[in-house]
Amino acid sequence: MSEHKSIQAIEDELVEEFSLFDSWDDKYEYIIDMGKKLAPLENEHKLDENKVRGCQSTVWLVSEYNDGLIRFKADSDAIITKGLVSMLIRVLSNHTPDEIIDADLGFIQKIGMTTHLAQTRANGLLSMVKQMKNFALAYKIKNSMTHG
Amino acid sequence: MIESNTITKGLDVQAIRQQFPALNRQVKGQPLVYFDNAATTQKPQVVIDALVDYYTNYNANVHRGIHTLAEEATALFEASRNAARQFINASSREEIIFTRGTTEGINLVAYTWGRKNIKAGDEIIITEMEHHSNIVPWQILCEEKGAVLKMIPQRDGVLLLDEYKKLLSSKTKLVSVVHVSNALGTVNPVEDIITLAHQAGALVLVDGAQSTVHLDIDVQALDCDFFAFSSHKVYGPTGIGVLYGKKHLLEAMPPFQGGGEMIKEVTLEKTTYADLPYKFEAGTPNIGDAAVLKTALEFVTKIGKEKVRHHENELLAYATGLLKQIPGVTIIGNAPNKVSVVSFVIDKVHPQDIGILLDNRGIAVRTGHHCAQPLMVCYGIPGTIRASFAMYNTKEEVDKLIVGLEKALKMLL
Numbered sequence: 001m002s003e004h005k006s007i008q009a010i011e012d013e014l015v016e017e018f019s020l021f022d023s024w025d026d027k028y029e030y031i032i033d034m035g036k037k038l039a040p041l042e043n044e045h046k047l048d049e050n051k052v053r054g055c056q057s058t059v060w061l062v063s064e065y066n067d068g069l070i071r072f073k074a075d076s077d078a079i080i081t082k083g084l085v086s087m088l089i090r091v092l093s094n095h096t097p098d099e100i101i102d103a104d105l106g107f108i109q110k111i112g113m114t115t116h117l118a119q120t121r122a123n124g125l126l127s128m129v130k131q132m133k134n135f136a137l138a139y140k141i142k143n144s145m146t147h148g
Numbered sequence: 149m150i151e152s153n154t155i156t157k158g159l160d161v162q163a164i165r166q167q168f169p170a171l172n173r174q175v176k177g178q179p180l181v182y183f184d185n186a187a188t189t190q191k192p193q194v195v196i197d198a199l200v201d202y203y204t205n206y207n208a209n210v211h212r213g214i215h216t217l218a219e220e221a222t223a224l225f226e227a228s229r230n231a232a233r234q235f236i237n238a239s240s241r242e243e244i245i246f247t248r249g250t251t252e253g254i255n256l257v258a259y260t261w262g263r264k265n266i267k268a269g270d271e272i273i274i275t276e277m278e279h280h281s282n283i284v285p286w287q288i289l290c291e292e293k294g295a296v297l298k299m300i301p302q303r304d305g306v307l308l309l310d311e312y313k314k315l316l317s318s319k320t321k322l323v324s325v326v327h328v329s330n331a332l333g334t335v336n337p338v339e340d341i342i343t344l345a346h347q348a349g350a351l352v353l354v355d356g357a358q359s360t361v362h363l364d365i366d367v368q369a370l371d372c373d374f375f376a377f378s379s380h381k382v383y384g385p386t387g388i389g390v391l392y393g394k395k396h397l398l399e400a401m402p403p404f405q406g407g408g409e410m411i412k413e414v415t416l417e418k419t420t421y422a423d424l425p426y427k428f429e430a431g432t433p434n435i436g437d438a439a440v441l442k443t444a445l446e447f448v449t450k451i452g453k454e455k456v457r458h459h460e461n462e463l464l465a466y467a468t469g470l471l472k473q474i475p476g477v478t479i480i481g482n483a484p485n486k487v488s489v490v491s492f493v494i495d496k497v498h499p500q501d502i503g504i505l506l507d508n509r510g511i512a513v514r515t516g517h518h519c520a521q522p523l524m525v526c527y528g529i530p531g532t533i534r535a536s537f538a539m540y541n542t543k544e545e546v547d548k549l550i551v552g553l554e555k556a557l558k559m560l561l
Contacts, residue, residue: 078498
């Protein structure tokens with residue numbers, strides 16, 4: 001049986017996981033841990049054109065589209081940012097363009113990310129989300145052109 | 149209550165702290181440790197009160213109307229100009245132009261003096277440690293005029309004056325130099341820079357954004373041609389600053405912006421401009437903040453810059469010593485003559501991660517390129533972590549920074 005969890009289910013999982021932490025120190029530790037565990041991006045992908053604009057640190061984000069599902073890969077020179085993008089990958093990767101486009105990503109707010117992170121960094125997070133949704137939209141359009 | 153005689157010997161930091169209400173704030177559940185003073189200082193209660201007092205009791209437009217409020221507002225506005233004149237020892241009040249801040253002051257010179265006097269092939273010299281506000285206006289001007297922008301190089305936070313001498317020539321029309329580097333804290337030898345520039349026949353603009361709060365400024369002794377600073381880095385309100393210019397230069401310069409206030413007479417054919425300083429103050433100025441600048445400058449003078457400097461330098465030495473003991477830390481900028489700014493990087497750690505984790509402990513530092521990207525390129529780094537100290541900071545706060553850093557590194561590495 002395939003383990004295809006919905007985006008919402010993964011978001012709920014993350015909210016649940018973060019609810020176990022009392023302090024932001026612990027939350028950051030968890031985010032940092034996720035950053036460290038994210039598979040490193042091959043150097044060939046670390047190109048200017050793969051950079052996400054609007055982050056104080058450098059974030060590279062690439063996507064692949066196979067069998068109707070999008071897979072994201074990313075890296076950052078800052079570990080907390082890498083943890084944040086790792087969370088987004090966990091939520092959004094391996095889903096269809098439509099699922100990604102429709103994701104409301106309420107978990108970001110629920111785990112307190114938007115209120116805790118200063119606005120500029122929150123914007124960096126939103127830039128990553130926007131970039132991922134843009135990829136999904138691009139694949140969707142490409143699909144409709146080849147199949148439609 | 150604070151006894152006034154506790155202030156006479158050294159700096160009574162606890163008494164000073166009580167005058168800054170923002171320092172009572174909690175950030176992320178911890179008492180705020182504010183180490184971003186090079187970006188902007190917190191404001192003492194007297195400054196906050198003066199702002200409220202201005203809008204409560206005096207608000208009116210200046211230099212117009214004969215009613216009482218207008219006259220009183222004008223008197224406050226002009227008294228502040230006098231206070232600024234005194235603070236930097238300009239010879240006359242006509243030489244004190246109110247601006248939005250240092251950036252606008254530099255732009256004013258670039259757009260008026262620069263447009264009139266810079267021609268194709270002329271050269272303007274800046275330094276490698278300029279803030280973008282002392283780079284971009286000159287780039288725009290040079291591009292427009294076909295002039296050439298040159299940079300005095302630095303090594304480990306010290307300008308290379310021998311290289312500067314090689315850059316100077318009869319083509320040099322202006323040297324625009326930062327007095328104190330915002331990213332490194334270096335106090336540049338502006339006296340020598342000015343003397344050498346004048347020998348070459350060039351004018352000198354000094355960017356005093358970072359120096360004015362720390363150093364005693366005497367524009368006549370310096371003999372600089374222009375000097376710009378911002379109120380908000382000298383414990384005053386945001387949105388107001390001062391451009392000093394030598395009177396004969398300001399008189400010969402065309403106006404910056406057109407509008408009310410800056411004119412003597414307007415007909416459809418010809419407008420004659422107002423006398424100094426009003427020629428450069430088109431439109432209704434930022435009266436409230438300008439009026440309160442006086443309060444801030446008097447606050448600084450009353451406490452005494454020398455005492456504050458002594459205290460801040462102690463904090464700098466203390467923090468620098470402790471930071472050097474943390475494995476992987478490299479101090480960026482080790483000039484012998486510095487103000488209380490310490491910039492550093494840590495091996496294998498992005499400054500932003502440190503900034504986030506320190507913020508989580510209520511500690512405010514600056515991370516990034518500090519609007520000095522050419523300087524960061526010299527060092528081959530994306531940015532630094534910068535702690536900058538003010539009169540109200542304490543060694544206990546530095547200790548918190550060190551503990552915060554150690555905990556952050558434990559999490560990150």
